[in-house]
Amino acid sequence: MIDDIKNRRALLETTVDIAVAAGAEILDVYNNGFDVESKDDGSPLTTADRRAHELIVKRLGELSPAWPILSEESASIDYAQRSAWQRFWLVDPLDGTKEFIKRNGEFTVNIALVDDGVPVLGVVHTPAQNVSHAAALGEGAYLINDSGEYKPISTKKYNNDEITMVASRSHAGAAINAYHEKLEQQTGKVNIQSMGSALKICLVAEGKADVYPRLGLTSEWDTAAAHCVLNIAGGTLVNCNGEPLTYNKENILNPWFFAIGDASFDWVGVMDLSVFDPII
DSSP: OOTTOSOHHHHHHHHHHHHHHHHHHHHHHHHHOOOEEEOTTSOEEEHHHHHHHHHHHHHHHHHOTTSOEEEGGGTTOOHHHHTTOSEEEEEEEEEOHHHHHHTOSOOEEEEEEEETTEEEEEEEEETTTTEEEEEETTTEEEEEOTTOOEEEOOOOOOOTTSEEEEEESSOOOHHHHHHHHHHHHHHSOEEEEEEOTTHHHHHHHTTSOSEEEEOSOOBHHHHHHHHHHHHHHTOEEEETTSOBOOSSOSSOBOOOEEEESOTTSOSGGGSOGGGGOOOO
């Protein structure tokens, strides 16, 4: 898997540069005002989404013309066409549009390279902080600070006395509350850290949190880049059956999942989620 890519570090660094450039397009809109429209599914869309999408598609197309691109803003590509893709780019030009509209800075640019259903390179860039989380198979996982330094990251070991659970800032709900309660019953006090966009998975990858249960809808482009970072940092991202998420499915929606730092504790088995009719 990606063994034929001779310089993966260079590919990773170039992908980071593309994400940063897309982030600059987003910040230009963010700092100068914007209009909000709605997509067909009712989710918000801004000029920033479009500008980032156009830049990323152009730059990735120049970088690797043979590799197709699936972006949230080009999601109408039919599965009959996608199903033949062995390797492709999976992109969310602006993850956390609701956070963008709220102006809280917790939005990201997500770019992943998927090979045979597995994300093997991932970049999650946070424009408002000018930092990135990035990883590639065989090259390690990193936090790239605003000076451009690549600092290795890894997940934290399970410690029953100090547990942090990440929760979505915009998408909580009864299942999450019930899971939190059960986790506290089994382990003691559980700290909650709320965050938007793919940064929630990145918090686990960086060792700042133990688990992020996402008991609700997401799409493949929401998770692929951060999933790669988490995997290479030592964690895992699994569905309610404990199976790793895969990509380029006919249905682009993800099942409910858990982003886990240390799999020595059974985070998925904390409670029976069947009462909530999970998407699996």
